Amino acid sequence: MLLNLEAVTKSFGGFQLHPLTLSIEKGEFFSLLGPSGCGKTTVLRLIGGFEMPTSGKVILNGRDITQLPPHKRSVHTVFQRYALFPHLTVWENVAFPLHLKKLPSAEIAQRVEECLKLVEILDLQDRRTHQISGGQAQRTALARALVGKPDLLLLDEPLSALDPELRMKMREELKAICKKVGITFLLVTHDQEEALQLSDRIAVFKAGQCLQVGTPKTIYEDPAEPFVARFIGAVNEIPGEIQGEAAPETGEVGLVSPLGTFKLKKNGQPLPQSVSVILRPEKMRLLRSKSTTQENLMEGEIQDLTYLGSRTEYSVKIGPSVFKVFEQELERLKKRRLNVGDRVFLAWRSEDAIILAQNS
Ligand code: ATP
Numbered sequence: 001m002l003l004n005l006e007a008v009t010k011s012f013g014g015f016q017l018h019p020l021t022l023s024i025e026k027g028e029f030f031s032l033l034g035p036s037g038c039g040k041t042t043v044l045r046l047i048g049g050f051e052m053p054t055s056g057k058v059i060l061n062g063r064d065i066t067q068l069p070p071h072k073r074s075v076h077t078v079f080q081r082y083a084l085f086p087h088l089t090v091w092e093n094v095a096f097p098l099h100l101k102k103l104p105s106a107e108i109a110q111r112v113e114e115c116l117k118l119v120e121i122l123d124l125q126d127r128r129t130h131q132i133s134g135g136q137a138q139r140t141a142l143a144r145a146l147v148g149k150p151d152l153l154l155l156d157e158p159l160s161a162l163d164p165e166l167r168m169k170m171r172e173e174l175k176a177i178c179k180k181v182g183i184t185f186l187l188v189t190h191d192q193e194e195a196l197q198l199s200d201r202i203a204v205f206k207a208g209q210c211l212q213v214g215t216p217k218t219i220y221e222d223p224a225e226p227f228v229a230r231f232i233g234a235v236n237e238i239p240g241e242i243q244g245e246a247a248p249e250t251g252e253v254g255l256v257s258p259l260g261t262f263k264l265k266k267n268g269q270p271l272p273q274s275v276s277v278i279l280r281p282e283k284m285r286l287l288r289s290k291s292t293t294q295e296n297l298m299e300g301e302i303q304d305l306t307y308l309g310s311r312t313e314y315s316v317k318i319g320p321s322v323f324k325v326f327e328q329e330l331e332r333l334k335k336r337r338l339n340v341g342d343r344v345f346l347a348w349r350s351e352d353a354i355i356l357a358q359n360s
Contacts, residue, residue: 002026002184003047003152008056010042017042018209019056024186024201026151029178031187031195034205035231040188043205044154047186048077061151076150080157082141084129090140091116091125097148115143118177135166142174146181155187159194171197192232196220204228220280226356229278236284236323238262238277239358252350259319262296265350278354281324286314287345288336294347298323302342314338316346 003024010017017039024030032040045051047058049070058066065073076097084093094115098108116122119139124132132140138158145153158174159167175198178185189195195202196216203213204227212224223229226237240257242264247253255262255277264277291297300318312332314325323346338344 002028002061003186004057004059005043005047006057006059008043008046008053008058010039010046010051011054012042015039015042016208017046017054020210022203022210022213024152024184026184027179027182028200029175029185029187029198031189031199031202032205033189033192033195033202033231035190037207038205039208040190040205041156044077044156044186044188047152048075048154049073050077074151075154076145076148076152077154077156078141078145078158080160082137084137084140084144086129089126089128090121090132090136093129093140094143094147097144101148111147112143115147118146118180119143119173134162135170138162138170142177146177146183150183152184152186155185157188157190159189160191167194174198196232204231206231221354223278223354223356226276226278229354229356234281234324236279236281236321238279238321240275240277242271242273242275259298259321263350264353264355271355272357274358276356276358278356279323279348279352280354281313281326283348283352284323284325285347286316286325286327286338287347288338290345291347294345295350296348298346300344300346302338302340302344304340305338314344316344318346 001023005020005022007019007021008017009019020043032043034040042051046053049068053066057064060073085096088096091112095108095112098111113122116125119142121136121139121143124136129137159170162170171194187198199216201213201215202219204211204219206227212219212228219228220232223232229235238257238259240255243254243256251266252263253266253271255264298318300316300323302314303317303322304315306313309329311326311328314327316323316325325346
């Protein structure tokens with residue numbers, strides 16, 4: 001294991017980081033995800049050495065670094081605003097950490113060139129930082145971070161200042177670079193799509209507490225709590241009560257809810273009595289007419305629709321609730337066009353439902 005946080009806590013005036021125990025493997029792309037103020041940057045700063053924990057230990061490569069200052073840790077931080085030196089060229093910015101280490105100039109030249117090539121800005125080496133774009137500044141900061149060959153690279157919302165198109169491109173490159181150089185990347189982000197796309201694993205935070213650690217697939221498809229489910233993507237929720245025992249041959253139980261009675265698959269796990277059933281919009285099908293073969297069906301009315309090219313997003317009013325449903329363009333084209341006010345049916349499969357305890 002490269003990094004271990006052992007019951008790390010931090011208290012500021014009104015903020016408390018709950019005891020955090022977390023292990024990150026060498027070469028992993030790991031993200032800390034959560035809403036503003038949940039403590040992501042604090043965790044990053046504790047690892048970087050810019051804050052001291054109130055209690056607990058930070059272990060890097062088996063060594064306790066809790067009390068070490070930032071420059072004595074084999075960790076480099078790329079800040080949101082990049083913190084490049086304006087009076088230096090791109091080359092000099094990247095070479096800076098190696099000059100500090102007093103490495104021989106031939107080695108400095110070779111390593112700077114290697115890193116500038118890696119982030120594809122070798123041709124900009126003589127420019128000063130005011131002569132390069134935001135994306136190029138980002139690449140310079142990344143090259144400067146990689147040139148010292150740290151064990152761990154900390155990235156604090158590094159893509160937030162870039163325009164959407166560039167952000168998408170840099171996301172792909174960041175992941176490719178992480179895998180190519182084999183350095184562990186730890187990213188702080190509040191952007192769930194960014195975390196899903198980039199990470200090997202994600203830790204989801206809420207109000208100073210880590211709620212779940214898992215792969216993007218686990219976090220999305222098997223969230224531990226309704227908060228995680230809601231934070232990682234759009235959700236529809238049906239609150240209800242579990243009815244009866246699971247049928248031995250199918251594992252099915254009944255759900256009694258204000259929107260009707262439905263079937264759920266138990267999957268072996270014990271279910272609480274009061275549940276919140278979570279359905280992702282892409283897992284619900286929009287039917288133009290009633291079907292007798294669908295196990296779970298709800299009737300409603302189209303309240304709103306947004307055409308987004310590859311898919312159309314519908315809001316369907318069912319009783320007092322509004323459900324989101326995404327329909328892929330290919331599927332939509334094969335069917336009757338829908339308008340606001342049309343009566344429709346939403347169908348969902350019991351195995352696509354995420355069943356969580358209510359109020360968790
Ligand atoms: P954002 O996404 O907005 O950057 P975050 O999840 O990274 O948020 P933190 O920056 O870790 O959140 O802050 C967590 C809480 O700790 C906030 O309430 C913040 O005001 C508080 N905090 C952070 N640093 C300090 C400090 N040095 N002194 C006092 N309070 C602080």
